[in-house]
Amino acid sequence: xxxxxxxxxxAKAWYKFRRDRIGMVSLGVVLLYLVIALGxxxxxWGQDWxxxxxxxxxxxxxxxxxxxxxxxxxxxxxAIYSTRTAFDVGMVVAILxxxxxxxxxxxxxxFANSWVDELILWLMGVLDAIPxxxxxxALAYALQGNPYAMHIAMIATFWTTTSRLVRGEVIKxxxxxxxxxxxAIGLPQRLIIFRHITPxxxxxxxxxATIVFVSAIKSEVILSFLGLGITHGVxxxxxxxxxxxEVQAGHFSNFVTASTFLFVLVMAFNMFSDSLQxxxxxxxxxx
Amino acid sequence: MSLRNTRLLFxxxxxxxxxxxxxxxxxxxxxxxxxxxxxxxxxxxxxQSATVYANHVVVNVYDTLYAYKYLxxxxxxxxxxxxxxxxxxxxxxxxxxxxxxxxxxIDDPAFPDxxxxxxxxxxFVYSMKxxxxxxxxxxxxxxxxxxxxxxxxxxxxGADYAQEVEGLLALDRYTVQIRLTRPFPQLVHTLAQGFSxxxxxxxxxxxxxxxxxxxxxxxxxxxxxxxxxxAVLVRNSGFRREPISLEFEGYDEAxxxxxxxxxxxxxxxxxxxxLEIHFIKESLSRWNSFTKGDEIQYATIPKELLxxxxxxxxxxxxxxxxxxxxxxxxSGLENGFVHTDFNMxxxxxxxxxxxxxxxxxxxxxCAIRYAWDWAERNRTFYNDMGxxxxxxxxxxxxxxDPHASREALExxxxxxxxxxxxxxxxxxxxxxxxxxxVASVDSRQMFEQFRGWLLRxxxxxxxxxFDAYASFxxxxxAVKQAKIMIIGMGWGLDYPDAENTxxxxxxxxxxxxxxxSNFNDPEYNRLYEKSSVMQPSLERTQIFxxxxxxxxxxxxTISGLSRKNIFLWHKDVVAFPDQSIVGGFYxxxxxxxxxxx
Numbered sequence: 059x060x061x062x063x064x065x066x067x068x069a070k071a072w073y074k075f076r077r078d079r080i081g082m083v084s085l086g087v088v089l090l091y092l093v094i095a096l097g098x099x100x101x102x103w104g105q106d107w108x109x110x111x112x113x114x115x116x117x118x119x120x121x122x123x124x125x126x127x128x129x130x131x132x133x134x135x136x137a138i139y140s141t142r143t144a145f146d147v148g149m150v151v152a153i154l155x156x157x158x159x160x161x162x163x164x165x166x167x168x169f170a171n172s173w174v175d176e177l178i179l180w181l182m183g184v185l186d187a188i189p190x191x192x193x194x195x196a197l198a199y200a201l202q203g204n205p206y207a208m209h210i211a212m213i214a215t216f217w218t219t220t221s222r223l224v225r226g227e228v229i230k231x232x233x234x235x236x237x238x239x240x241x242a243i244g245l246p247q248r249l250i251i252f253r254h255i256t257p258x259x260x261x262x263x264x265x266x267a268t269i270v271f272v273s274a275i276k277s278e279v280i281l282s283f284l285g286l287g288i289t290h291g292v293x294x295x296x297x298x299x300x301x302x303x304e305v306q307a308g309h310f311s312n313f314v315t316a317s318t319f320l321f322v323l324v325m326a327f328n329m330f331s332d333s334l335q336x337x338x339x340x341x342x343x344x345x
Numbered sequence: 346m347s348l349r350n351t352r353l354l355f356x357x358x359x360x361x362x363x364x365x366x367x368x369x370x371x372x373x374x375x376x377x378x379x380x381x382x383x384x385x386x387x388x389x390x391x392x393q394s395a396t397v398y399a400n401h402v403v404v405n406v407y408d409t410l411y412a413y414k415y416l417x418x419x420x421x422x423x424x425x426x427x428x429x430x431x432x433x434x435x436x437x438x439x440x441x442x443x444x445x446x447x448x449x450x451i452d453d454p455a456f457p458d459x460x461x462x463x464x465x466x467x468x469f470v471y472s473m474k475x476x477x478x479x480x481x482x483x484x485x486x487x488x489x490x491x492x493x494x495x496x497x498x499x500x501x502x503g504a505d506y507a508q509e510v511e512g513l514l515a516l517d518r519y520t521v522q523i524r525l526t527r528p529f530p531q532l533v534h535t536l537a538q539g540f541s542x543x544x545x546x547x548x549x550x551x552x553x554x555x556x557x558x559x560x561x562x563x564x565x566x567x568x569x570x571x572x573x574x575x576a577v578l579v580r581n582s583g584f585r586r587e588p589i590s591l592e593f594e595g596y597d598e599a600x601x602x603x604x605x606x607x608x609x610x611x612x613x614x615x616x617x618x619x620l621e622i623h624f625i626k627e628s629l630s631r632w633n634s635f636t637k638g639d640e641i642q643y644a645t646i647p648k649e650l651l652x653x654x655x656x657x658x659x660x661x662x663x664x665x666x667x668x669x670x671x672x673x674x675x676s677g678l679e680n681g682f683v684h685t686d687f688n689m690x691x692x693x694x695x696x697x698x699x700x701x702x703x704x705x706x707x708x709x710x711c712a713i714r715y716a717w718d719w720a721e722r723n724r725t726f727y728n729d730m731g732x733x734x735x736x737x738x739x740x741x742x743x744x745x746d747p748h749a750s751r752e753a754l755e756x757x758x759x760x761x762x763x764x765x766x767x768x769x770x771x772x773x774x775x776x777x778x779x780x781x782x783v784a785s786v787d788s789r790q791m792f793e794q795f796r797g798w799l800l801r802x803x804x805x806x807x808x809x810x811f812d813a814y815a816s817f818x819x820x821x822x823a824v825k826q827a828k829i830m831i832i833g834m835g836w837g838l839d840y841p842d843a844e845n846t847x848x849x850x851x852x853x854x855x856x857x858x859x860x861x862s863n864f865n866d867p868e869y870n871r872l873y874e875k876s877s878v879m880q881p882s883l884e885r886t887q888i889f890x891x892x893x894x895x896x897x898x899x900x901x902t903i904s905g906l907s908r909k910n911i912f913l914w915h916k917d918v919v920a921f922p923d924q925s926i927v928g929g930f931y932x933x934x935x936x937x938x939x940x941x942x
């Protein structure tokens with residue numbers, strides 16, 4: 059009898075992803091950024107971002123690769139450190155908002171058309187109706203200088219999309235035979251939801267996490283530019299905000315450096331996310 | 346609907362469409378002056394007009410008893426609503442001031458039948474009492490606190506406006522009597538400030554809290570609209586007719602002739618129909634609006650563009666020909682200075698119950714001062730055009746000492762580091778420092794520079810924070826509540842006397858008063874009390890200089906720098922702008938050659 063080797067969805071997805079050249083290149087770029095961020099976390103580089111080491115607006119040179127800003131800080135050091143800020147914000151927001159979205163989406167989907175579902179849908183509707191930047195400003199004001207006001211605002215708004223997607227998937231899954239079987243043997247609902255149904259939404263959560271990661275980085279830059287973002291450290295948004303005045307005086311290094319770092323990471327992450335989505339799409343994977 | 350009906354509906358709606366397309370009221374044929382300021386007022390109630398931005402609006406919608414002559418320098422007082430200068434008793438304790446009759450408040454729904462009534466001496470008395478009424482939340486009562494007889498008792502007795510104050514009386518409809526507890530030579534100067542502007546009680550009662558955005562005064566303009574972006578003021582058609590005498594106002598052909606001011610001689614202020622005061626925080630946005638041609642007509646030069654705009658910075662400021670052809674310019678040191686204070690109420694850095702710790706805190710403040718690099722600050726943020734001086738007596742007042750020791754300005758990180766070590770400070774036990782400021786690029790970069798200097802004396806990076814506030818109003822409120830540990834501040838002189846800067850460190854003026862550092866030194870307080878009743882003299886100057894030394898020895902402030910002001914205005918504007926002592930008072934004398942088209 060001929061036996062067919064069983065391959066998991068994850069193995070198939072990885073196989074497919076490896077064959078996607080754009081996906082692999084973008085993953086490489088993202089990993090490079092991650093290495094930079096890890097180096098900053100471990101104190102290997104980017105530690106002198108706040109030191110005043112050079113003259114005002116020094117041009118790029120051997121001592122300051124990308125020049126200095128108005129107060130003599132090294133622009134390259136600041137851009138490197140900002141990578142850590144981007145990953146800090148991106149990871150915290152992506153992980154927490156995905157967890158929250160997954161949890162509430164699963165509950166909403168499993169108890170569809172019950173009061174639990176109604177409540178969660180109402181909450182999502184309310185949060186989606188508030189303009190994001192106004193919400194962040196209001197939250198920052200309410201939290202009176204809390205350094206995590208921006209993170210909280212992002213998590214509080216970004217989970218809704220994930221939740222809607224997971225809800226739809228769970229509504230579909232809960233009628234499958236394996237769930238019927240779990241119910242038939244008397245498993246508690248808690249186990250059915252979190253042990254049997256939720257693991258089958260992981261591919262959605264993974265893709266959503268990458269999308270939220272990019273959104274969080276972009277939002278952080280915009281919020282920092284507006285003065286609503288990070289309160290400690292430096293970020294590409296702050297560098298761009300600084301550069302608005304410098305550009306008029308003919309000093310472009312701050313602007314070009316921060317924009318390039320941001321552009322490359324966002325671009326790479328977007329492409330990585332697209333490739334991941336293709337690789338994890340059950341229809342395409344099983345094909 | 347028939348075609349005929351459709352056409353009819355279209356015709357009926359046409360006026361609505363046209364109104365929707367227009368950008369505000371029709372101002373064609375009006376003379377409009379559009380100045381700009383670097384911040385917006387948070388309140389237009391005179392008792393809360395603590396910022397230069399609020400003052401610019403307040404002195405134009407309200408009347409003060411006195412004002413400064415438009416062009417005279419050094420500054421000289423003149424009567425405004427008062428008929429003449431006050432009669433002062435020989436002991437300097439009693440002032441009699443007569444106000445002009447037949448001056449009316451603007452028409453407003455606050456008055457019976459909406460008709461503005463006559464301004465009387467009682468209105469002045471009422472306006473001054475408001476400063477001592479806790480409900481008014483005055484930010485200017487420090488000016489007169491403890492100086493007017495019976496005022497403290499009136500306040501303690503419940504601030505009942507029906508009760509008289511012994512030292513503040515309306516002798517008749519047009520005569521005010523002020524009796525002081527001790528001589529106060531600067532009293533008349535304080536009566537030229539927005540804080541002392543005269544308000545009608547009807548408007549305060551009618552608008553309640555909304556009074557802060559509904560000014561009802563007797564000034565040359567009346568407020569039309571006000572928000573965080575701009576204030577629009579229109580001519581008060583009922584304003585008293587007082588022809589301009591340039592000689593009286595201090596006109597000097599050599600100084601003012603080039604600005605075409607001679608042509609306003611004999612005319613009756615206000616000279617423009619409409620005043621649009623734009624509040625633009627970002628200097629480059631302000632500059633872009635100014636150079637565009639049809640927007641604001643008055644601005645300062647952003648620091649990033651000084652090299653592009655100026656042909657010469659020192660010692661004389663000169664515009665490049667391309668700019669000189671298009672704009673008028675005036676320049677000079679500001680009537681004030683910037684300084685950074687330590688909040689002495691904060692036990693981490695100021696006064697402490699543990700006297701040993703208090704001593705170490707003193708060393709810590711001095712070490713931070715050694716880290717401060719004035720030359721770098723001046724170069725980075727003031728284009729090397731600021732004037733750095735030791736202490737709190739700026740160079741524009743006669744008491745300034747050009748020979749004073751400059752040790753307090755010394756930038757010596759090694760000395761700072763040694764001082765920390767000698768006093769037992771280590772990176773582990775140093776307190777976390779928080780510098781307050783407005784959430785702007787400049788403030789943030791100033792903080793970053795400050796942090797960079799502190800790193801040089803061994804201060805751990807993670808122990809230096811920035812506390813950003815959305816607006817200057819929010820920041821100022823936090824300062825008044827003594828919430829900020831290290832306070833970056835600028836002070837514009839209210840009147841041209843060093844007493845006005847020395848009161849910034851007088852103990853009883855602590856938060857929410859003007860003493861943001863909450864410095865409270867017995868010797869300093871005693872000297873202030875002694876000198877504040879003295880007329881200008883050599884003895885008074887010596888006392889002032891001693892007080893300056895006490896502030897420096899206490900390391901309570903890192904001070905100071907007087908900025909060079911450069912004002913530019915369009916050539917079709919006939920004016921001599923001055924933002925500091927005169928404040929917005931000059932607006933009534935501004936003329937614009939061409940009306941709006």
